Amino acid sequence: MTDLERLGEKAKAARFALAALTREQKDRVLLRAAQSLKERSDEILAENEKDLEEGKRNGMPEGMLDRLALSRKRICDMADGLVQIASLPDPVGEVMETFTRPNGLVIRKRRVPIGVIGIIYESRPNVTADAFGLCFKTGNAVILKGGSDAIYSNTAIETVLRETLLSCSVTPDAVALIRDCDRSVTTEFMRMNRYVDLLIPRGGAGLIRAVVENATVPVIETGTGNCHIYVDESADIDMAVRIILNAKTQRVSVCNACESLVIHSRVRQKLLPALQKALREKQVQIRADERVREVIDGCLPATEQDYAAEYLDYIISMKTVDSLEEAIAHINRYNTGHSDAILTGDPKNAEKFLAGVDAACVYVNASTRFTDGFEFGFGAEIGISTQKLHARGPMGLKELTTYKYEILGSGQVRE
Numbered sequence: 001m002t003d004l005e006r007l008g009e010k011a012k013a014a015r016f017a018l019a020a021l022t023r024e025q026k027d028r029v030l031l032r033a034a035q036s037l038k039e040r041s042d043e044i045l046a047e048n049e050k051d052l053e054e055g056k057r058n059g060m061p062e063g064m065l066d067r068l069a070l071s072r073k074r075i076c077d078m079a080d081g082l083v084q085i086a087s088l089p090d091p092v093g094e095v096m097e098t099f100t101r102p103n104g105l106v107i108r109k110r111r112v113p114i115g116v117i118g119i120i121y122e123s124r125p126n127v128t129a130d131a132f133g134l135c136f137k138t139g140n141a142v143i144l145k146g147g148s149d150a151i152y153s154n155t156a157i158e159t160v161l162r163e164t165l166l167s168c169s170v171t172p173d174a175v176a177l178i179r180d181c182d183r184s185v186t187t188e189f190m191r192m193n194r195y196v197d198l199l200i201p202r203g204g205a206g207l208i209r210a211v212v213e214n215a216t217v218p219v220i221e222t223g224t225g226n227c228h229i230y231v232d233e234s235a236d237i238d239m240a241v242r243i244i245l246n247a248k249t250q251r252v253s254v255c256n257a258c259e260s261l262v263i264h265s266r267v268r269q270k271l272l273p274a275l276q277k278a279l280r281e282k283q284v285q286i287r288a289d290e291r292v293r294e295v296i297d298g299c300l301p302a303t304e305q306d307y308a309a310e311y312l313d314y315i316i317s318m319k320t321v322d323s324l325e326e327a328i329a330h331i332n333r334y335n336t337g338h339s340d341a342i343l344t345g346d347p348k349n350a351e352k353f354l355a356g357v358d359a360a361c362v363y364v365n366a367s368t369r370f371t372d373g374f375e376f377g378f379g380a381e382i383g384i385s386t387q388k389l390h391a392r393g394p395m396g397l398k399e400l401t402t403y404k405y406e407i408l409g410s411g412q413v414r415e
Contacts (some may be wrong), residue, residue: 002188004178008090008143008194009195010176011116011141011176012115012116012141013173018113018136018139019172020082021170023137026137027073028168031086032164033082034078034162035088036183037082037160037161038076038079041072043075043337044075046156046321047155048153050153051150052069058149061313063313066147068250070126077374078126078129079290080121082129085134086362090138093110094111094112095111096106096109096403100275103412105412107405107406107407107408108407108408110404111401112401112402113138114140115198117382117400118142119131119199119382120145120198120207121144122150125150125157128153128161130382131159131175132380134176134397135174136174136175136380137401138397138401141175141176142174143175143177143196144176144177149180155177155376156246183209185306198218198219199218201221201222202222202382204310205310208221208239210263220390221386223337223338224257224356226309227256227259227371228340228341230327230343231248231267232342232345235272236343237271239369241271243365244275248316249284250310250369254312255338257411258316258318258367258368259310259311260317260318260323262318262319262331263318263319263320264320264322264347268295272296273296276298283314284314285316286318287299287303288300299318302317302318307330307334325356327353328356332356337359338359338361338386339413340359340361340363341362342363350364355415360384360393371394373394373395373396374400376394376396381394381395382395382399
Protein backbone atom coordinates (compact mmCIF):
# COMPACT_ATOMS: atom_id res chain seq x y z
CA MET A 1 0.00 0.00 0.00
CA THR A 2 1.40 3.42 -0.98
CA ASP A 3 1.53 6.43 1.34
CA LEU A 4 -1.28 7.98 -0.68
CA GLU A 5 -3.44 4.90 -0.27
CA ARG A 6 -2.86 4.99 3.50
CA LEU A 7 -4.00 8.61 3.47
CA GLY A 8 -7.10 7.52 1.56
CA GLU A 9 -7.83 4.72 4.04
CA LYS A 10 -7.64 7.16 6.96
CA ALA A 11 -9.90 9.66 5.24
CA LYS A 12 -12.40 6.94 4.37
CA ALA A 13 -12.51 5.83 8.00
CA ALA A 14 -12.81 9.44 9.19
CA ARG A 15 -15.87 10.12 7.04
CA PHE A 16 -18.06 7.86 9.18
CA ALA A 17 -16.94 9.52 12.42
CA LEU A 18 -17.53 12.97 10.91
CA ALA A 19 -21.01 12.07 9.67
CA ALA A 20 -22.00 11.28 13.27
CA LEU A 21 -20.94 14.67 14.71
CA THR A 22 -23.64 17.07 15.86
CA ARG A 23 -23.83 20.64 14.66
CA GLU A 24 -22.68 21.84 18.08
CA GLN A 25 -19.57 19.64 17.93
CA LYS A 26 -18.69 20.81 14.44
CA ASP A 27 -19.23 24.49 15.21
CA ARG A 28 -17.07 24.25 18.35
CA VAL A 29 -14.17 22.90 16.25
CA LEU A 30 -14.62 25.59 13.60
CA LEU A 31 -14.60 28.42 16.14
CA ARG A 32 -11.54 27.03 17.88
CA ALA A 33 -9.77 26.60 14.54
CA ALA A 34 -10.52 30.22 13.66
CA GLN A 35 -9.01 31.38 16.93
CA SER A 36 -5.95 29.16 16.47
CA LEU A 37 -5.26 30.56 13.00
CA LYS A 38 -5.17 34.09 14.39
CA GLU A 39 -3.12 33.12 17.43
CA ARG A 40 -0.53 31.36 15.27
CA SER A 41 -0.41 33.91 12.47
CA ASP A 42 3.29 34.66 13.07
CA GLU A 43 4.11 31.01 12.49
CA ILE A 44 1.98 30.85 9.33
CA LEU A 45 3.41 34.11 7.94
CA ALA A 46 6.98 32.92 8.49
CA GLU A 47 6.28 29.80 6.43
CA ASN A 48 4.47 31.86 3.78
CA GLU A 49 7.54 34.06 3.44
CA LYS A 50 9.56 30.96 2.47
CA ASP A 51 7.09 30.28 -0.35
CA LEU A 52 7.20 33.90 -1.51
CA GLU A 53 11.00 33.97 -1.56
CA GLU A 54 11.03 30.76 -3.59
CA GLY A 55 8.43 32.17 -5.96
CA LYS A 56 10.44 35.33 -6.57
CA ARG A 57 13.58 33.29 -7.23
CA ASN A 58 11.64 31.27 -9.81
CA GLY A 59 10.30 34.37 -11.56
CA MET A 60 6.67 33.94 -10.48
CA PRO A 61 4.46 36.65 -12.07
CA GLU A 62 3.24 39.46 -9.83
CA GLY A 63 -0.38 38.32 -10.06
CA MET A 64 0.52 34.81 -8.89
CA LEU A 65 2.67 36.19 -6.06
CA ASP A 66 -0.39 38.12 -4.93
CA ARG A 67 -2.43 34.89 -4.87
CA LEU A 68 0.30 33.23 -2.84
CA ALA A 69 0.88 36.03 -0.35
CA LEU A 70 -0.65 35.96 3.12
CA SER A 71 -0.96 38.87 5.53
CA ARG A 72 -2.48 39.28 8.97
CA LYS A 73 -5.62 40.57 7.29
CA ARG A 74 -5.83 37.58 4.96
CA ILE A 75 -5.33 35.19 7.88
CA CYS A 76 -8.08 37.05 9.76
CA ASP A 77 -10.27 36.71 6.66
CA MET A 78 -9.63 32.94 6.68
CA ALA A 79 -10.58 32.82 10.34
CA ASP A 80 -13.68 34.94 9.74
CA GLY A 81 -14.70 32.51 7.01
CA LEU A 82 -14.62 29.65 9.53
CA VAL A 83 -16.64 31.72 12.00
CA GLN A 84 -19.24 32.46 9.34
CA ILE A 85 -19.42 28.79 8.36
CA ALA A 86 -20.05 27.94 12.02
CA SER A 87 -22.91 30.45 12.12
CA LEU A 88 -24.68 28.92 9.12
CA PRO A 89 -27.34 26.22 9.39
CA ASP A 90 -26.04 22.66 9.10
CA PRO A 91 -27.53 21.17 5.93
CA VAL A 92 -26.71 17.58 6.92
CA GLY A 93 -29.83 15.69 7.94
CA GLU A 94 -32.24 18.13 6.31
CA VAL A 95 -35.34 16.40 4.97
CA MET A 96 -35.64 17.86 1.49
CA GLU A 97 -38.92 16.19 0.58
CA THR A 98 -41.41 13.69 2.01
CA PHE A 99 -44.18 11.94 0.14
CA THR A 100 -46.44 8.92 0.60
CA ARG A 101 -47.12 6.36 -2.09
CA PRO A 102 -50.60 4.80 -2.64
CA ASN A 103 -49.34 1.58 -1.01
CA GLY A 104 -48.54 3.44 2.21
CA LEU A 105 -44.75 3.64 1.80
CA VAL A 106 -43.42 6.92 3.19
CA ILE A 107 -40.40 8.16 1.23
CA ARG A 108 -38.07 10.81 2.61
CA LYS A 109 -35.28 12.53 0.70
CA ARG A 110 -32.56 13.44 3.22
CA ARG A 111 -29.39 15.50 2.73
CA VAL A 112 -26.17 13.61 3.65
CA PRO A 113 -22.40 14.15 3.29
CA ILE A 114 -20.70 13.18 0.04
CA GLY A 115 -17.92 11.33 1.90
CA VAL A 116 -14.28 12.02 0.99
CA ILE A 117 -13.59 15.10 -1.10
CA GLY A 118 -10.29 15.75 -2.83
CA ILE A 119 -9.14 19.27 -3.68
CA ILE A 120 -6.28 20.00 -6.09
CA TYR A 121 -5.31 23.66 -6.07
CA GLU A 122 -2.56 26.14 -6.89
CA SER A 123 -0.88 29.00 -5.05
CA ARG A 124 -3.71 30.13 -2.75
CA PRO A 125 -3.07 29.01 0.86
CA ASN A 126 -6.46 30.31 2.01
CA VAL A 127 -8.03 27.37 0.13
CA THR A 128 -6.56 25.07 2.79
CA ALA A 129 -8.66 26.63 5.53
CA ASP A 130 -11.74 27.30 3.38
CA ALA A 131 -11.86 23.72 2.09
CA PHE A 132 -11.47 22.29 5.57
CA GLY A 133 -14.22 24.50 7.00
CA LEU A 134 -16.81 23.73 4.35
CA CYS A 135 -16.04 20.02 4.20
CA PHE A 136 -15.96 19.64 7.98
CA LYS A 137 -19.27 21.44 8.48
CA THR A 138 -20.89 19.08 5.97
CA GLY A 139 -19.42 15.94 7.55
CA ASN A 140 -16.94 15.26 4.74
CA ALA A 141 -13.31 14.31 5.10
CA VAL A 142 -11.02 16.29 2.79
CA ILE A 143 -7.69 15.43 1.19
CA LEU A 144 -5.80 18.47 -0.07
CA LYS A 145 -3.19 18.60 -2.84
CA GLY A 146 -1.78 22.10 -3.02
CA GLY A 147 0.94 23.24 -5.38
CA SER A 148 4.63 23.02 -4.61
CA ASP A 149 4.76 26.83 -4.69
CA ALA A 150 2.69 27.02 -1.47
CA ILE A 151 3.88 23.90 0.34
CA TYR A 152 5.26 25.69 3.41
CA SER A 153 2.14 27.84 3.85
CA ASN A 154 -0.27 24.94 3.32
CA THR A 155 1.63 22.70 5.72
CA ALA A 156 1.57 25.36 8.44
CA ILE A 157 -2.20 25.86 8.08
CA GLU A 158 -2.91 22.12 7.96
CA THR A 159 -0.83 21.62 11.12
CA VAL A 160 -2.92 24.20 12.98
CA LEU A 161 -6.15 22.56 11.81
CA ARG A 162 -5.11 19.01 12.70
CA GLU A 163 -3.90 20.07 16.15
CA THR A 164 -7.19 21.89 16.71
CA LEU A 165 -9.14 18.74 15.81
CA LEU A 166 -7.08 16.69 18.26
CA SER A 167 -7.63 19.24 21.03
CA CYS A 168 -11.39 18.87 20.44
CA SER A 169 -11.22 15.04 20.55
CA VAL A 170 -12.12 14.79 16.85
CA THR A 171 -10.17 12.70 14.37
CA PRO A 172 -7.40 14.79 12.77
CA ASP A 173 -7.88 12.77 9.59
CA ALA A 174 -10.83 15.04 8.81
CA VAL A 175 -8.20 17.02 6.88
CA ALA A 176 -5.00 15.79 5.27
CA LEU A 177 -2.48 17.53 3.05
CA ILE A 178 -0.50 15.56 0.49
CA ARG A 179 3.03 16.83 1.02
CA ASP A 180 4.74 14.97 -1.81
CA CYS A 181 4.98 17.47 -4.68
CA ASP A 182 5.88 14.96 -7.40
CA ARG A 183 3.57 15.15 -10.42
CA SER A 184 3.12 11.38 -10.42
CA VAL A 185 1.56 11.62 -6.96
CA THR A 186 -0.96 14.16 -8.26
CA THR A 187 -1.86 11.82 -11.11
CA GLU A 188 -2.26 8.91 -8.67
CA PHE A 189 -4.51 11.08 -6.51
CA MET A 190 -6.78 11.82 -9.49
CA ARG A 191 -7.39 8.08 -9.87
CA MET A 192 -8.13 7.17 -6.25
CA ASN A 193 -11.81 6.47 -6.84
CA ARG A 194 -11.58 3.64 -4.30
CA TYR A 195 -11.14 6.26 -1.59
CA VAL A 196 -12.22 9.65 -2.96
CA ASP A 197 -15.86 10.36 -3.84
CA LEU A 198 -15.44 13.74 -5.52
CA LEU A 199 -12.51 15.73 -6.90
CA ILE A 200 -12.52 19.52 -7.23
CA PRO A 201 -9.69 21.34 -9.03
CA ARG A 202 -9.01 25.01 -8.21
CA GLY A 203 -6.48 26.81 -10.35
CA GLY A 204 -5.59 27.83 -13.86
CA ALA A 205 -6.83 26.41 -17.13
CA GLY A 206 -3.92 23.96 -17.38
CA LEU A 207 -4.57 22.39 -13.98
CA ILE A 208 -8.31 22.12 -14.56
CA ARG A 209 -7.83 20.55 -17.99
CA ALA A 210 -5.32 18.05 -16.59
CA VAL A 211 -7.73 16.96 -13.86
CA VAL A 212 -10.74 16.69 -16.18
CA GLU A 213 -8.76 14.67 -18.73
CA ASN A 214 -6.92 12.34 -16.33
CA ALA A 215 -9.17 11.74 -13.33
CA THR A 216 -11.20 8.59 -12.78
CA VAL A 217 -12.73 10.16 -9.66
CA PRO A 218 -15.86 12.21 -10.48
CA VAL A 219 -14.88 15.86 -11.03
CA ILE A 220 -16.63 19.18 -10.57
CA GLU A 221 -14.99 21.61 -12.95
CA THR A 222 -14.26 24.96 -11.34
CA GLY A 223 -13.56 26.94 -14.47
CA THR A 224 -11.35 29.80 -15.40
CA GLY A 225 -12.85 33.28 -15.41
CA ASN A 226 -12.99 35.27 -18.62
CA CYS A 227 -15.55 37.61 -17.07
CA HIS A 228 -17.25 40.24 -19.24
CA ILE A 229 -18.88 43.59 -18.52
CA TYR A 230 -21.22 45.02 -21.17
CA VAL A 231 -21.83 48.78 -21.08
CA ASP A 232 -25.26 49.39 -22.57
CA GLU A 233 -26.14 52.64 -24.35
CA SER A 234 -28.27 53.71 -21.36
CA ALA A 235 -25.60 53.10 -18.71
CA ASP A 236 -24.68 55.77 -16.17
CA ILE A 237 -21.11 56.70 -17.15
CA ASP A 238 -19.79 57.52 -13.66
CA MET A 239 -21.21 54.28 -12.30
CA ALA A 240 -19.79 52.33 -15.24
CA VAL A 241 -16.26 53.67 -14.71
CA ARG A 242 -16.43 52.92 -11.00
CA ILE A 243 -17.70 49.35 -11.50
CA ILE A 244 -15.25 48.51 -14.31
CA LEU A 245 -12.31 49.86 -12.32
CA ASN A 246 -13.32 47.76 -9.33
CA ALA A 247 -13.96 44.63 -11.36
CA LYS A 248 -10.64 44.91 -13.21
CA THR A 249 -8.20 46.31 -10.64
CA GLN A 250 -9.44 45.63 -7.10
CA ARG A 251 -7.58 42.31 -7.36
CA VAL A 252 -6.39 41.26 -10.80
CA SER A 253 -5.24 37.74 -9.91
CA VAL A 254 -8.66 36.24 -9.15
CA CYS A 255 -11.11 34.39 -11.37
CA ASN A 256 -13.96 36.89 -10.88
CA ALA A 257 -11.96 39.89 -12.13
CA CYS A 258 -13.23 41.50 -15.33
CA GLU A 259 -11.05 40.55 -18.31
CA SER A 260 -13.25 41.67 -21.23
CA LEU A 261 -15.24 44.83 -21.79
CA VAL A 262 -18.05 45.04 -24.38
CA ILE A 263 -19.21 48.56 -25.27
CA HIS A 264 -22.29 49.75 -27.17
CA SER A 265 -21.15 51.99 -30.04
CA ARG A 266 -23.43 54.83 -28.92
CA VAL A 267 -21.70 55.15 -25.57
CA ARG A 268 -18.09 55.09 -26.83
CA GLN A 269 -17.52 58.85 -26.92
CA LYS A 270 -18.91 59.39 -23.43
CA LEU A 271 -17.36 56.38 -21.71
CA LEU A 272 -13.93 55.75 -23.17
CA PRO A 273 -12.01 58.97 -22.35
CA ALA A 274 -12.99 58.81 -18.67
CA LEU A 275 -12.40 55.06 -18.52
CA GLN A 276 -9.00 55.31 -20.20
CA LYS A 277 -7.88 57.88 -17.63
CA ALA A 278 -9.01 55.68 -14.73
CA LEU A 279 -7.38 52.55 -16.16
CA ARG A 280 -4.12 54.33 -16.96
CA GLU A 281 -3.85 55.47 -13.36
CA LYS A 282 -3.88 51.76 -12.46
CA GLN A 283 -1.45 50.97 -15.30
CA VAL A 284 -3.93 48.72 -17.11
CA GLN A 285 -3.01 47.85 -20.70
CA ILE A 286 -5.92 48.06 -23.15
CA ARG A 287 -6.24 45.71 -26.14
CA ALA A 288 -9.11 46.91 -28.29
CA ASP A 289 -10.88 46.77 -31.62
CA GLU A 290 -10.61 49.52 -34.24
CA ARG A 291 -13.65 51.50 -33.10
CA VAL A 292 -12.29 51.80 -29.54
CA ARG A 293 -8.88 52.84 -30.91
CA GLU A 294 -10.58 55.61 -32.89
CA VAL A 295 -11.61 57.24 -29.60
CA ILE A 296 -8.60 56.61 -27.35
CA ASP A 297 -4.95 56.26 -28.27
CA GLY A 298 -2.23 54.01 -26.92
CA CYS A 299 -4.22 50.76 -27.24
CA LEU A 300 -2.91 47.57 -28.75
CA PRO A 301 -5.06 45.85 -31.41
CA ALA A 302 -7.16 43.05 -29.89
CA THR A 303 -6.94 39.54 -31.34
CA GLU A 304 -9.28 36.56 -31.11
CA GLN A 305 -7.01 35.23 -28.38
CA ASP A 306 -7.47 38.45 -26.39
CA TYR A 307 -11.24 38.14 -26.45
CA ALA A 308 -10.95 34.62 -25.01
CA ALA A 309 -8.15 35.31 -22.51
CA GLU A 310 -8.15 35.10 -18.74
CA TYR A 311 -5.26 37.50 -18.18
CA LEU A 312 -5.02 37.54 -14.37
CA ASP A 313 -3.01 40.70 -14.97
CA TYR A 314 -3.36 44.43 -15.58
CA ILE A 315 -4.70 43.88 -19.10
CA ILE A 316 -8.24 44.24 -20.46
CA SER A 317 -9.77 43.60 -23.90
CA MET A 318 -12.43 45.87 -25.40
CA LYS A 319 -14.99 45.11 -28.12
CA THR A 320 -17.54 47.48 -29.69
CA VAL A 321 -21.04 46.26 -30.59
CA ASP A 322 -24.13 47.88 -32.11
CA SER A 323 -26.84 46.09 -30.13
CA LEU A 324 -27.62 44.17 -26.97
CA GLU A 325 -28.12 41.02 -29.06
CA GLU A 326 -24.62 41.39 -30.53
CA ALA A 327 -23.19 41.87 -27.04
CA ILE A 328 -24.88 38.71 -25.76
CA ALA A 329 -23.65 36.71 -28.75
CA HIS A 330 -20.07 37.94 -28.26
CA ILE A 331 -20.11 37.13 -24.55
CA ASN A 332 -21.58 33.66 -25.05
CA ARG A 333 -18.93 32.94 -27.68
CA TYR A 334 -15.91 33.91 -25.57
CA ASN A 335 -16.93 33.62 -21.91
CA THR A 336 -16.04 30.70 -19.66
CA GLY A 337 -19.44 30.40 -18.00
CA HIS A 338 -18.23 32.17 -14.84
CA SER A 339 -19.53 35.73 -14.31
CA ASP A 340 -20.77 38.42 -16.70
CA ALA A 341 -22.43 41.79 -16.08
CA ILE A 342 -24.51 44.43 -17.83
CA LEU A 343 -24.39 48.10 -16.87
CA THR A 344 -27.65 49.67 -17.99
CA GLY A 345 -30.45 52.06 -17.13
CA ASP A 346 -32.98 50.03 -19.13
CA PRO A 347 -34.82 47.36 -17.09
CA LYS A 348 -35.92 45.52 -20.26
CA ASN A 349 -32.34 45.26 -21.48
CA ALA A 350 -31.30 44.04 -18.04
CA GLU A 351 -33.88 41.24 -18.21
CA LYS A 352 -32.84 40.28 -21.75
CA PHE A 353 -29.21 40.09 -20.63
CA LEU A 354 -30.07 37.99 -17.57
CA ALA A 355 -32.04 35.58 -19.74
CA GLY A 356 -29.60 35.47 -22.65
CA VAL A 357 -26.14 35.16 -21.13
CA ASP A 358 -25.03 31.60 -20.33
CA ALA A 359 -22.98 31.90 -17.14
CA ALA A 360 -23.10 30.72 -13.55
CA CYS A 361 -23.50 34.30 -12.29
CA VAL A 362 -25.05 37.14 -14.29
CA TYR A 363 -25.08 40.67 -12.86
CA VAL A 364 -26.96 43.91 -13.43
CA ASN A 365 -25.18 47.13 -12.43
CA ALA A 366 -22.66 45.49 -10.11
CA SER A 367 -19.06 44.30 -10.16
CA THR A 368 -18.26 40.71 -11.07
CA ARG A 369 -15.98 40.65 -8.02
CA PHE A 370 -18.97 39.60 -5.90
CA THR A 371 -18.90 36.04 -7.27
CA ASP A 372 -17.52 34.61 -4.08
CA GLY A 373 -18.82 32.27 -1.41
CA PHE A 374 -18.11 34.74 1.39
CA GLU A 375 -19.87 37.58 -0.46
CA PHE A 376 -22.86 35.33 -1.18
CA GLY A 377 -23.16 34.56 2.53
CA PHE A 378 -21.85 30.98 2.23
CA GLY A 379 -18.98 31.59 4.69
CA ALA A 380 -16.48 30.58 2.05
CA GLU A 381 -16.52 28.50 -1.08
CA ILE A 382 -14.91 25.30 -2.25
CA GLY A 383 -14.73 26.76 -5.77
CA ILE A 384 -16.79 28.41 -8.50
CA SER A 385 -18.38 25.69 -10.58
CA THR A 386 -18.80 26.58 -14.25
CA GLN A 387 -20.46 23.30 -15.17
CA LYS A 388 -24.17 22.56 -14.99
CA LEU A 389 -24.44 19.20 -13.23
CA HIS A 390 -24.71 18.93 -9.43
CA ALA A 391 -23.51 22.48 -8.71
CA ARG A 392 -23.08 25.81 -10.49
CA GLY A 393 -21.51 29.05 -9.25
CA PRO A 394 -20.00 29.45 -5.75
CA MET A 395 -20.11 26.08 -4.02
CA GLY A 396 -21.06 26.40 -0.38
CA LEU A 397 -22.36 23.94 2.19
CA LYS A 398 -25.36 22.51 0.36
CA GLU A 399 -23.25 21.88 -2.76
CA LEU A 400 -21.00 19.61 -0.67
CA THR A 401 -23.83 17.27 0.19
CA THR A 402 -25.78 14.66 -1.70
CA TYR A 403 -28.97 12.91 -0.64
CA LYS A 404 -30.40 9.51 0.02
CA TYR A 405 -33.95 8.15 0.08
CA GLU A 406 -35.31 6.69 3.30
CA ILE A 407 -38.29 4.43 2.72
CA LEU A 408 -40.54 3.66 5.71
CA GLY A 409 -42.86 0.72 5.38
CA SER A 410 -45.33 -1.28 7.44
CA GLY A 411 -44.96 -4.68 5.82
CA GLN A 412 -45.47 -3.80 2.15
CA VAL A 413 -44.31 -6.24 -0.54
CA ARG A 414 -44.24 -5.62 -4.25
CA GLU A 415 -46.77 -7.53 -6.30
